[in-house]
Amino acid sequence: MASETLLCLPIIDFSNQNLKPGEPEWDLTRAHVLKALQDYGCFEASFDEVPFELRKSMFEAIEELFDLPLETKQGNKSQKPFHGYLGQHPTVPLYESMGIDDADVAAKVNAFTEKQWPQGNKSFSTTIQSFSEKLSVLAITVRRMIMESFGLLKYMDEHLNSTNYLLRVMKYQGPGTEEPKLGLPAHMDSSMLTILYQNHVHGLEVQTKDKNWTKVKPLQDSFIVLIGVSFYASLNGRLHPPNHRVMMTGTTTRYSLALLSVPKVGHLLSSPDELVNEEHPRLYKPYEFYEFLTFFNRDPSQNSLSALHTYCGM
Ligand SMILES: O=C(O)CCC(=O)C(=O)O
Numbered sequence: 001m002a003s004e005t006l007l008c009l010p011i012i013d014f015s016n017q018n019l020k021p022g023e024p025e026w027d028l029t030r031a032h033v034l035k036a037l038q039d040y041g042c043f044e045a046s047f048d049e050v051p052f053e054l055r056k057s058m059f060e061a062i063e064e065l066f067d068l069p070l071e072t073k074q075g076n077k078s079q080k081p082f083h084g085y086l087g088q089h090p091t092v093p094l095y096e097s098m099g100i101d102d103a104d105v106a107a108k109v110n111a112f113t114e115k116q117w118p119q120g121n122k123s124f125s126t127t128i129q130s131f132s133e134k135l136s137v138l139a140i141t142v143r144r145m146i147m148e149s150f151g152l153l154k155y156m157d158e159h160l161n162s163t164n165y166l167l168r169v170m171k172y173q174g175p176g177t178e179e180p181k182l183g184l185p186a187h188m189d190s191s192m193l194t195i196l197y198q199n200h201v202h203g204l205e206v207q208t209k210d211k212n213w214t215k216v217k218p219l220q221d222s223f224i225v226l227i228g229v230s231f232y233a234s235l236n237g238r239l240h241p242p243n244h245r246v247m248m249t250g251t252t253t254r255y256s257l258a259l260l261s262v263p264k265v266g267h268l269l270s271s272p273d274e275l276v277n278e279e280h281p282r283l284y285k286p287y288e289f290y291e292f293l294t295f296f297n298r299d300p301s302q303n304s305l306s307a308l309h310t311y312c313g314m
């Protein structure tokens with residue numbers, strides 16, 4: 001379907017100092033979050049806890065990483081599907097990406113950095129860790145608000161402790177034409193929650209409920225928050241993850257990053273009984289995220305929700 005429309009996602013401000021559970025501002029913001037996720041599965045977030053200088057350093061760090069020789073980048077391998085180096089794929093020639101697991105944990109980031117730069121690169125590690133740690137606060141806030149909205153307070157700690165943070169960094173080459181070319185195929189994120197941040201080059205498109213593909217052009221300072229399939233399953237289908245893709249035009253390189261809240265190895269995902277009733281029968285049997293990802297990885301071209309249904313649907 002042609003991409004013609006421009007989508008102005010709801011913009012929600014998380015910079016307010018009074019944004020604390022129990023405060024009126026919190027309740028108001030939580031209502032906006034719920035409405036945006038019900039309508040689109042995603043929204044734009046402004047969040048000034050990540051300083052401007054750090055955002056700038058982050059793109060410099062990512063560029064430096066992608067400028068390394070291909071063999072070095074390909075050395076970034078992982079047992080976990082979709083975590084290591086991805087790129088040089090004939091169907092998505094513009095796309096390259098790498099994953100840094102536990103990107104908010106200094107020791108883990110250092111280990112990644114040492115593999116890429118055996119001689120060391122302290123500023124890369126510091127930038128990645130600091131950015132991820134600061135941005136994870138936004139992920140926690142949004143997840144708290146979602147859990148509260150569905151009356152799941154008693155599961156809050158378990159939910160927040162059930163994930164770690166994977167940072168995926170992306171590079172999309174400009175195709176050198178004004179005719180849009182596929183940067184990243186349509187998909188839903190398997191994560192619990194995803195927070196995207198991009199340089200000045202647009203390209204993200206989201207499929208709305210009426211099935212139209214619409215361009216998302218976030219403000220320069222905005223993050224895009226999307227709900228993932230793991231949250232959909234944990235909420236027994238209450239919030240739907242958005243289908244999204246990247247389309248590229250022109251000659252400028254697009255850099256983007258995604259901070260993914262992903263279920264920890266061994267954690268069993270299941271929806272609380274409170275969200276199961278006659279109107280909402282249980283959708284999935286409890287499942288382990290990485291076992292599902294391994295199953296999904298056998299045919300990543302399939303829709304991840306139908307893959308989940310095949311894997312553990314009731
Ligand atoms: O580059 C983007 O803006 C989107 C990336 C994305 O959807 C993903 O990594 O799952």
Ligand SMILES: [Fe+2]
Nearest residue numbers: 187188189244
């Ligand atoms: Fe995505």
